[in-house]
Amino acid sequence: MVENRPWLTLTRHILLWLGIAVISLPIWVALVAATHPTSAFVSGILPLWFGDQAVTNLVAVLSNDGGLGVSVSATRMLWNSFVMAMVIAVGKIVISMMSAYAIVYFRFPGRQLCFWLIFITLMLPVEVRILPTYEVVANLGLLNSYAGLTIPLIASATATFLFRQFFMSVPDSLLEAARIDGAGPIRFFKDILLPLSANNIAALFVILFIYGWNQYLWPLLITTDEQYYTIVMAIKRLMTSDNGLIPWNLIMTTTILAMLPPVIVVLAMQKLFVKGLIEQEK
Amino acid sequence: MASLTLTHLNKTYPNGFTAVHDLNLDINDGEFLVLVGPSGCGKSTTLRMVAGLETVSSGDLHIGDQRVNDLEPADRDIAMVFQNYALYPHMTVYKNMAYGLKNRGESRADIDRKVREAAQTLDIEHLLDAKPARLSGGQRQRVAMGRAIVRNPQVFLFDEPLSNLDAKLRVQMRIEIKRLQQRFGTTAIYVTHDQVEAMTLADRLVVMNGGKVEQVGPPIELYEQPASRFVAGFIGSPAMNFLTAHLENPTTLVLPNGQRLELPQAVDHSGEVMLGFRPEHLESCSPEQSDFTLSVEIIEPLGADTLLYGNFPDTDTLVLAEQSGKARFHSGERIPLRFDRQRLHLFDPQTELRIT
Amino acid sequence: MHDKSVFQHRLLPYVLVAPQLIITLVFFIWPAGQALYQSFLVEDAFGFSTEFVWFENFIYLLSDPEYWTSIRVTAVFSFWVAFVGMALALLLAAMADKVIRGSRFYQTLLIWPYAVAPVVAAVLWLMLFSPSIGLLPFWLSKVGYQWNHLANSVEANILVIIASVWKQFSYNFIFFIAGLQAIPRSLIEAAAIDGARPFRRFWQIVFPLLSPTAFFLLVVNVVYAFFETFAVIHATTQGGPGNSTKTLVYKVFEDGFIGLDLGSSSAQSVLLMVIVITLTVVQFRYVEKKVQY
Numbered sequence: 001m002v003e004n005r006p007w008l009t010l011t012r013h014i015l016l017w018l019g020i021a022v023i024s025l026p027i028w029v030a031l032v033a034a035t036h037p038t039s040a041f042v043s044g045i046l047p048l049w050f051g052d053q054a055v056t057n058l059v060a061v062l063s064n065d066g067g068l069g070v071s072v073s074a075t076r077m078l079w080n081s082f083v084m085a086m087v088i089a090v091g092k093i094v095i096s097m098m099s100a101y102a103i104v105y106f107r108f109p110g111r112q113l114c115f116w117l118i119f120i121t122l123m124l125p126v127e128v129r130i131l132p133t134y135e136v137v138a139n140l141g142l143l144n145s146y147a148g149l150t151i152p153l154i155a156s157a158t159a160t161f162l163f164r165q166f167f168m169s170v171p172d173s174l175l176e177a178a179r180i181d182g183a184g185p186i187r188f189f190k191d192i193l194l195p196l197s198a199n200n201i202a203a204l205f206v207i208l209f210i211y212g213w214n215q216y217l218w219p220l221l222i223t224t225d226e227q228y229y230t231i232v233m234a235i236k237r238l239m240t241s242d243n244g245l246i247p248w249n250l251i252m253t254t255t256i257l258a259m260l261p262p263v264i265v266v267l268a269m270q271k272l273f274v275k276g277l278i279e280q281e282k
Numbered sequence: 283m284a285s286l287t288l289t290h291l292n293k294t295y296p297n298g299f300t301a302v303h304d305l306n307l308d309i310n311d312g313e314f315l316v317l318v319g320p321s322g323c324g325k326s327t328t329l330r331m332v333a334g335l336e337t338v339s340s341g342d343l344h345i346g347d348q349r350v351n352d353l354e355p356a357d358r359d360i361a362m363v364f365q366n367y368a369l370y371p372h373m374t375v376y377k378n379m380a381y382g383l384k385n386r387g388e389s390r391a392d393i394d395r396k397v398r399e400a401a402q403t404l405d406i407e408h409l410l411d412a413k414p415a416r417l418s419g420g421q422r423q424r425v426a427m428g429r430a431i432v433r434n435p436q437v438f439l440f441d442e443p444l445s446n447l448d449a450k451l452r453v454q455m456r457i458e459i460k461r462l463q464q465r466f467g468t469t470a471i472y473v474t475h476d477q478v479e480a481m482t483l484a485d486r487l488v489v490m491n492g493g494k495v496e497q498v499g500p501p502i503e504l505y506e507q508p509a510s511r512f513v514a515g516f517i518g519s520p521a522m523n524f525l526t527a528h529l530e531n532p533t534t535l536v537l538p539n540g541q542r543l544e545l546p547q548a549v550d551h552s553g554e555v556m557l558g559f560r561p562e563h564l565e566s567c568s569p570e571q572s573d574f575t576l577s578v579e580i581i582e583p584l585g586a587d588t589l590l591y592g593n594f595p596d597t598d599t600l601v602l603a604e605q606s607g608k609a610r611f612h613s614g615e616r617i618p619l620r621f622d623r624q625r626l627h628l629f630d631p632q633t634e635l636r637i638t
Numbered sequence: 639m640h641d642k643s644v645f646q647h648r649l650l651p652y653v654l655v656a657p658q659l660i661i662t663l664v665f666f667i668w669p670a671g672q673a674l675y676q677s678f679l680v681e682d683a684f685g686f687s688t689e690f691v692w693f694e695n696f697i698y699l700l701s702d703p704e705y706w707t708s709i710r711v712t713a714v715f716s717f718w719v720a721f722v723g724m725a726l727a728l729l730l731a732a733m734a735d736k737v738i739r740g741s742r743f744y745q746t747l748l749i750w751p752y753a754v755a756p757v758v759a760a761v762l763w764l765m766l767f768s769p770s771i772g773l774l775p776f777w778l779s780k781v782g783y784q785w786n787h788l789a790n791s792v793e794a795n796i797l798v799i800i801a802s803v804w805k806q807f808s809y810n811f812i813f814f815i816a817g818l819q820a821i822p823r824s825l826i827e828a829a830a831i832d833g834a835r836p837f838r839r840f841w842q843i844v845f846p847l848l849s850p851t852a853f854f855l856l857v858v859n860v861v862y863a864f865f866e867t868f869a870v871i872h873a874t875t876q877g878g879p880g881n882s883t884k885t886l887v888y889k890v891f892e893d894g895f896i897g898l899d900l901g902s903s904s905a906q907s908v909l910l911m912v913i914v915i916t917l918t919v920v921q922f923r924y925v926e927k928k929v930q931y
Contacts, residue, residue, distance in 0.1 A: 103338035132669035182356035214755035
């Protein structure tokens with residue numbers, strides 16, 4: 001700090017607290033709503049303080065005794081989301097590390113072509129090729145399956161570039177020393193490159209886990225069997241109720257369950273994750 | 283331990299640049315050979331070809347009796363010390379040194395014995411559990427050395443290993459490297475751009491320039507009998523002075539100030555020549571005996587010696603004279619100087635080769 | 639100059655790139671090609687026959703006022719999402735960067751919405767803005783304003799923008815904080831010695847130095863507003879009321895999956911691809927320029 005201006009410091013703190021208040025407002029309301037019975041929402045205005053139905057709501061959602069607009073329990077949907085997020089995160093890391101390794105540490109005919117094919121995927125987000133991708137997955141018989149949920153999202157140019165960038169920053173002499181020490185491509189990868197990438201892998205894992213967990217459009221398209229619903233995509237379904245009364249308490253309980261895992265991952269690995277995210281700019 | 287033979291070795295990059303041109307060298311068993319030259323002269327490329335890190339474009343490379351052109355680096359039985367040390371950052375010192383042995387499938391007990399022995403030799407036993415990031419530059423240097431000696435290879439390769447150290451440490455490690463090499467008697471090839479390092483370490487010195495060898499020989503030979511103007515200017519510190527002069531007849535040289543010098547031996551040349559003389563081979567004398575008078579512009583007192591700079595009379599050529607540190611000089615002083623006649627070097631201005 | 643040290647191996651590199659390449663070809667390149675191909679076809683009403691019609695789908699699309707409405711909606715929406723999101727993030731990042739005590743604490747409390755799914759953001763704000771039970775309409779009614787985003791298109795847009803900005807705020811914030819921290823202290827100190835007051839310092843020294851970050855974020859935010867906010871719209875307004883929140887991506891989805899108009903949906907996909915490619919090229923151009931600094 002260059003100089004000391006008390007009023008300025010005070011303004012800063014006030015603004016920051018205001019920001020936090022606005023950011024947190026929806027969460028506060030969600031937490032409150034999750035603690036009331038459904039009847040509390042008929043009266044016309046959201047309650048502002050906690051009720052005593054938190055556990056009841058939680059049990060209702062996790063076991064789905066019929067109050068939810070779908071036939072599966074939130075437990076099942078959480079599991080589906082977890083599988084989807086894990087497979088996508090781990091799968092993306094594995095295959096993009098492999099391809100980045102090939103592109104950086106080998107010279108082979110077609111290398112440029114591979115690079116460009118991967119690069120192009122940057123420009124083809126799922127949203128712009130919805131219908132044909134859906135057709136491919138349908139033709140392969142992957143609708144309503146974990147494979148269909150994950151594999152089409154597993155190729156990632158971003159992760160490949162990130163690893164490529166990192167591998168290129170590893171000094172050449174390290175590879176040379178390893179070659180003199182008798183390490184071949186597999187051993188060099190396993191003994192040297194993999195341990196050196198640990199931080200990058202962890203940071204990327206956070207980002208990709210969140211990416212996978214938060215998928216919406218894709219599961220919406222390819223799951224018609226409720227057994228494969230993910231919790232994030234199901235929230236919207238819950239809001240369509242037959243009797244006109246929206247069960248806000250159950251929706252909010254589900255919503256909190258849906259955002260808890262990724263939020264915990266981000267907060268637990270805050271430092272690594274922030275660093276990893278910023279690397280993407282370079 | 284082994285000898286090395288490099289025969290008609292060439293390296294041309296895909297972009298057409300020739301880094302090494304028709305290199306021929308025989309390196310004796312146990313010899314300490316230093317490759318020296320300015321950056322881009324091909325010395326590092328040569329070393330990397332020997333290591334197997336760079337493919338050979340044409341020519342043959344033998345270690346002992348075996349042609350190694352197509353062998354993997356690991357199969358050549360060499361060890362290399364890199365400029366940036368190339369220690370594996372995530373491994374402890376112990377694991378860094380053990381890695382090559384482990385990959386060769388040596389037993390745990392053998393590895394342990396060899397690593398501890400090498401660590402003892404280098405006095406880094408207390409660092410075995412540390413990771414490279416925690417070590418000082420000098421310590422990293424030692425570990426890099428340790429990684430090389432632990433394998434007891436046929437040949438040590440050094441790629442400017444001291445250039446990342448500060449001046450004082452550099453001198454210390456220089457001595458240590460020499461001591462170790464003598465102790466193990468392992469053939470060594472050492473690349474540097476620092477001619478002092480080259481002179482002090484080498485059994486034999488190879489001066490390279492533009493991808494070609496300029497001269498090969500023991501350091502003192504290169505100092506006393508440089509084969510070309512390039513070697514003359516590169517070897518020796520401070521660097522040699524050069525003047526354009528004129529040969530009146532095979533034994534008489536005319537300097538730019540009109541002074542005539544009688545040469546000790548007749549030379550096989552006539553007309554214009556390049557005269558080279560080292561700063562330390564100029565002595566002050568009485569005005570009558572002098573070959574020229576230097577009007578001193580800049581004085582660098584180094585303690586043991588004093589360096590005097592000034593233009594050679596009637597020219598724009600800056601000349602440096604090294605004098606004993608005992609004498610006192612001041613700027614603007616005019617000092618009569620005399621050449622050591624036995625230590626004059628003449629070079630052909632066209633070919634830049636030594637005239638004898 | 640040396641060769642980059644690499645391994646020599648005939649088969650291994652192909653084995654290594656194979657998984658990514660196969661997935662890319664099957665799920666990216668092939669469908670994109672299909673979209674391109676189908677955009678030149680028209681299917682009859684019963685799906686029995688298709689006809690190759692060249693650019694007819696595109697011509698039809700670009701002469702359809704509804705498509706232009708969608709373009710306008712997307713543009714306005716993207717502008718507000720990027721502008722509001724970045725402005726707020728920059729303001730708070732500038733505050734948090736200068737705070738000595740508790741800087742880390744503030745950051746933690748401000749970055750977690752990054753982890754929240756867009757649809758979750760949408761549902762949270764939908765509840766807050768719900769005309770029947772929402773807090774905000776209740777407060778607004780106290781000052782005499784009747785909020786109903788189901789009927790009022792401006793209010794529908796505001797709702798969608800707020801939910802989208804809320805979710806994207808953290809991302810912007812993280813990058814602005816990093817950008818601010820990368821500015822050398824000595825520059826600020828030099829400006830202070832030159833007599834520049836804090837506000838002037840910010841606009842004349844800090845802000846120009848942040849412009850690369852801001853530009854990067856602008857592209858990211860536009861891409862976000864184009865594509866990732868589909869969930870927000872789907873969960874809140876579903877394009878309504880009227881077509882007032884029907885963005886291009888939402889329209890592709892609706893025409894393709896609900897309207898089952900294959901040709902038009904494909905043509906829209908192709909136009910979207912053109913937009914993404916343009917944005918990517920712009921971004922890479924800028925990255926290249928930055929490298930030259």
